[in-house]
Amino acid sequence: xxxxxxxxxxxxxxxxxxxxxxxxxxxxxxxxxxxxxxxxxxxxxxxxxxxxxxxxxxxxxxxxxxxxxxxxxxxxxxxxxxxxxxxxxxxxxxxxxxxxxxxxxxxxxxxxxxxxxxxxxxxxxxxxxxxxxxxxxxxxxxxxxxxxxxxxxxxxxxxxxxxxxxxxxxxxxxxxxxxxxxxxxxxxxxxxxxxxxxxxxxxxxxxxxxxxxxxxxxxxxxxxxxxxxxxxxxxxxxxxxxxxxxxxxxxxxxxxxxxxxxxxxxxxxxxxxxxxxxxxxxxxxxxxxxxxxxxxxxxxxxxxxxxxxxxxxxxxxxxxxxxxxxxxxxxxxxxxxxxxxxxxxxxxxxxxxxxxxxxxxxxxxxxxxxxxxxxxxxxxxxxxxxxxxxxxxxxxxxxxxxxxxxxxxxxxxxxxxxxxxxxxxxxxxxxxxxxxxxxxxxxxxxxxxxxxxxxxxxxxxxxxxxxxxxxxxx
Numbered sequence: 001x002x003x004x005x006x007x008x009x010x011x012x013x014x015x016x017x018x019x020x021x022x023x024x025x026x027x028x029x030x031x032x033x034x035x036x037x038x039x040x041x042x043x044x045x046x047x048x049x050x051x052x053x054x055x056x057x058x059x060x061x062x063x064x065x066x067x068x069x070x071x072x073x074x075x076x077x078x079x080x081x082x083x084x085x086x087x088x089x090x091x092x093x094x095x096x097x098x099x100x101x102x103x104x105x106x107x108x109x110x111x112x113x114x115x116x117x118x119x120x121x122x123x124x125x126x127x128x129x130x131x132x133x134x135x136x137x138x139x140x141x142x143x144x145x146x147x148x149x150x151x152x153x154x155x156x157x158x159x160x161x162x163x164x165x166x167x168x169x170x171x172x173x174x175x176x177x178x179x180x181x182x183x184x185x186x187x188x189x190x191x192x193x194x195x196x197x198x199x200x201x202x203x204x205x206x207x208x209x210x211x212x213x214x215x216x217x218x219x220x221x222x223x224x225x226x227x228x229x230x231x232x233x234x235x236x237x238x239x240x241x242x243x244x245x246x247x248x249x250x251x252x253x254x255x256x257x258x259x260x261x262x263x264x265x266x267x268x269x270x271x272x273x274x275x276x277x278x279x280x281x282x283x284x285x286x287x288x289x290x291x292x293x294x295x296x297x298x299x300x301x302x303x304x305x306x307x308x309x310x311x312x313x314x315x316x317x318x319x320x321x322x323x324x325x326x327x328x329x330x331x332x333x334x335x336x337x338x339x340x341x342x343x344x345x346x347x348x349x350x351x352x353x354x355x356x357x358x359x360x361x362x363x364x365x366x367x368x369x370x371x372x373x374x375x376x377x378x379x380x381x382x383x384x385x386x387x388x389x390x391x392x393x394x395x396x397x398x399x400x401x402x403x404x405x406x407x408x409x410x411x412x413x414x415x416x417x418x419x420x421x422x423x424x425x426x427x428x429x430x431x432x433x434x435x436x437x438x439x440x441x442x443x444x445x446x447x448x449x450x451x452x453x454x455x456x457x458x459x460x461x462x463x464x465x466x467x468x469x470x471x472x473x474x
Contacts, residue, residue: 034048
């Protein structure tokens with residue numbers, strides 16, 4: 001998030017986006033900012049903000065959730081939390097993070113407070129990673145009228161939960177076991193040249209060129225590492241190392257980090273992780289997680305068509321820590337990460353599960369949940385690492401709805417113009433949420449792993465149909 005006014009000439013950009021081989025941004029149906037990953041069971045969940053389209057500021061009113069089991073095919077779980085969930089909030093649903101404790105999921109958010117007129121930290125709670133969520137307190141967790149109270153990050157270290165937040169001041173506190181109250185006072189991190197590359201914001205000298213400057217978007221974590229001695233040999237016993245990652249450098253931002261022997265410091269500035277690059281966004285916001293033996297770095301760019309500094313999108317890169325626990329330099333890519341699992345098409349696949357798409361949005365209702373909408377001729381969904389097995393398939397089945405003339409779903413293997421496995425003709429069903437389940441014969445079905453493309457065709461310019469789920473059947 002930024003509290004600064006930026007000249008429009010700086011932030012408005014146009015970008016020609018090519019989907020060939022692309023995995024980033026990981027969501028193409030909406031703008032998804034400030035990604036915060038969390039692992040639960042065999043899935044990874046990413047909690048994001050939602051930048052409104054054609055915005056000229058950070059106009060944001062809800063948070064969204066996406067999940068994956070293979071890091072490439074992401075399922076849209078819609079909007080389980082919004083400003084309306086908090087009676088005390090009225091604007092600016094900015095960066096947030098979710099964490100699990102004792103079977104409950106705590107979603108720490110920031111929003112503009114009706115009570116104080118500043119930004120405030122709140123918390124919602126749910127029984128599953130996708131909710132439903134409710135305001136756990138009916139009031140802010142922290143609200144002192146300051147505009148510093150943004151971008152909360154949380155971590156549980158040996159049963160002790162910690163929370164950090166702030167721009168440009170770094171606040172931190174211990175959380176009680178209930179995750180809804182503080183265990184002691186809220187403290188301020190004393191920023192120094194040694195700890196963060198520059199002193200506290202009020203102490204900075206404009207005439208001095210500092211090594212770096214903390215801005216916002218903190219992310220905390222702890223790892224056990226084997227420090228290296230002067231000869232470069234790793235210690236025999238691991239030591240706990242605490243990390244504070246953050247957006248740094250002003251505008252445009254890059255991602256830097258500091259480390260410490262505990263969350264209370266003292267902090268040592270370590271340098272940049274993701275340097276300033278042409279991401280089409282003047283802000284950045286990171287989240288780091290290990291999942292199925294891999295380490296992932298989430299961030300955002302402005303690289304979707306129509307995107308930019310106020311239209312940001314979540315992206316991810318895989319990386320490996322250095323031997324001493326430090327971060328390597330991580331560059332943003334359009335290619336993103338490789339699959340670490342496969343998708344089973346013989347089980348029901350939600351239409352809103354996709355590795356990449358063009359031209360689509362998602363919506364949700366109480367009957368079917370999230371579904372794919374805004375489908376026009378030439379739009380498509382790509383799925384990666386689909387395991388077609390060895391026995392083939394006989395039918396392609398889909399649940400669809402159309403208020404007009406309908407259209408077609410063509411199933412292609414390996415590319416948009418690859419071999420056509422099936423073609424499903426979709427008539428008008430009597431309404432945009434009047435659902436029908438239709439099937440078509442599979443003409444051919446290769447064995448093994450393939451990318452699948454669901455290509456939508458029909459009358460040019462017209463909305464064709466809505467799409468709930470699909471499945472191959474043997």
